[in-house]
Amino acid sequence: MFQYKTLQAKACIYFASGFTLLWVICNIVLYYEFQKTIWDNFDKQMSTQASLILNSTSIDPRLVPLPQSGENFMIVYNDFYGTSDTLFVPPPELLNKLQLERHIHLEAEISEGKLSIIYSIPSDGIDKSIRKINYIFSLAFIVEIILAVVIGYWLSRKLIRPVKNVIELADSTDLQNNTLLLEEPKGKDELKDLIMSFNRMLLRIREQSDLQKTFFASASHELRTPLSIMQTRLQILLLDDETTAEAKKIYEEQLADVKRMVAMVNDFLLMSELQNGNMQVNKTECNLSDIITTIIARNKEQKNNRNLNFKISFIPSDGSFTVNADEDKLYMILHNLITNSLKYSPASSVIEILLQEIKKNHISICVKNDIREGITPKISMLKKSFYHSKPLKGEGSGLGLWIANKLSEISNFNLAVSIKDNTFEATLHLWNNCE
């Protein structure tokens, strides 16, 4: 049996069941009363006729009325001495019928003793009437069930409609776009209380959301600004001709440290934003090839230092490789995948990037690389935060794949990672739901 999960369906079923049960009980009582009345009337009729026959019967002279059409009776006379004499007995087949059919038994005292009669008439008409009543009640039952369901459905819809309105409005609530509060109904019932409570809750949530946004903006500014100062200062000093070679060496190391700190601050801020569910998605048309080649160009130094190369393939070559997505988040996801491949590939190896148009509006990007010696990542741990398969000296916060995975979820993409034969593969599936 299927389960009804909605309140409306439950209300409809409860109403229909209750109504039907009540109806059935009433109808059963009614039916038996009808039947009893009909048979009682029939018996009265027989009793009257039997009395008439007894009144018309006499012993001396012996006089017995003959049965009318359909009548069937037997009259017996008992005197005061206990002697019994059958005054009238029907033929054997009718006598048998008399005993089997519905009959009455009457007695009358007379001056000579006692007369008793067993009397019956055909009840076919009554049986027919009772069958007719059965049909009517059965039909009424079917009609009642249909009516109960229809009325139940209508009533439950009317009652649940205000609740459904609240649900629809709640579903459409988007704190990022300052959704309006629910309109309070005029009545003073529980529904009004529900909507007022909901509106108060919305206001509290919106307040918290605004506070969080302000916090992230402030934290972002307060953490990034001093780092920006340090980074710019060091870069300018390195370009200054007056800076000595020894000082330049120190500044270069400091700059590398600052850049690492910048990356970690970015990762932590992003992680906090993701955990608080504070992220907005702003979609624009994104060219995947441009994003990937920009990331590679920005990491050219690392690529060249480790003598790595990229093989970028598009399948099919006449496919469409643009998606409607939040470019910032897509960039961060691909940046994490590609910088991971630069970190964890063996030197002088080739990193493969395969863009495939699997079908219309479904594109996959696969970043594949061999794993450098000494790194033994556990596939089940890769998407967990702060996991380093083997901490590379000073590199990364361990949040890269975790962040990439969370951003994929927010963007309704799917990120799958696998390791086979010492080859790491990260595949991002993108669905192009253009609005």
Add this chain to the structure above:
Amino acid sequence: MKILLIEDEKNLALFVEKGLQQAGYSVEKTNDGSKGMEMAASETFDLILLDLMLPGINGFDLLKNLRSFVVKTPLIIISALSNTEHVVKGLDLGAVDYIKKPFDWDELLARIRVIQKKNSHNSSGKITIEDLTIDIIGRKVIRAEKEIRLTAKEYLLLEYLARNANRIVSKTQIMEYVWELDFDPGSNIVEVHIYQLRQKIDKGFDFPLIETVVGLGYILKGEKEINR
């Protein structure tokens, strides 16, 4: 090039000013948003570098006000606020670029040079091949009087083919010019972009301009004319 720097962090402003001067630019700076707006509206600058979190006036409001006063000076936002919504808002309000703090110095200089290049040409530079015209400065492409919209890479690819019109250019040369990278020979990124470019430049027109030379590369053929 004269640059106006509006940045409230004094130390950062000092070093940015120093770095820009070392790179040969003339710089004026202020750490006050209102003052910065006054300077931008009353003096002539070639570029404005604007921080968003300013005391007194919000950077977005400042930008909005400048544009409403019809101050058309190119403006780059430099900010620690890095959400997509901030970037989109800044660009929508009229900034030509948005750099997130902390930024790479070389990247800032590169973006300034792009704007400088656009500003420094007094007359338009055009390359015409048959019925195709490429406006180098405005980055506009027109064929048979129909404007064609290209992505950044498609434009670079077309410009490279056009500059080397009637000469075969190899895949490697294209990769180095367009992407400034060398990819593994197994990559088909050039083929894909040539295909996409052909769909826009050749498809639907009387004759194709881009041809494949098997085993060697590609060639854009036609009578060439350069206007400076």
